[in-house]
Amino acid sequence: MYAIIATGGKQYKVSEGDIIKVEKLNAEKDETVTFDNVIVVSKDSDIICGDAAKSATVKATVLGDGKAKKVVVYKYKPKTGYHKKNGHRQPYTCVKIDSINA
Secondary structure, eight states, X not given: OEEEEEETTEEEEEETTOEEEEEOOSOOTTOEEEEOOEEEEEETTEEXXXXXXXXXXXXXXXXXXXXXXXXXXXXXXXXXXXXXXXXXXXXXXXXXXXEEEO
């Protein structure tokens, strides 16, 4: 059984027991979160999508927060002496999928 959920502007294919990194959530460690925005649910060999999948939920436990690897942003314009180096680390929340309720 798997489900496709949408959170943080992205879509994730999850099944029970998966550990995924999603966009930063306002949740503490060991707290349970529920993802209501379910797009598709696959039960056995049946695929449920559309309005039937809107009633499905995915429950997950927060494992912790972190930051992704640094992405270097380098701006440069030739012949003018302009260059600027910047970095960015995107925050994320690590969650473990507990159950898919369809």
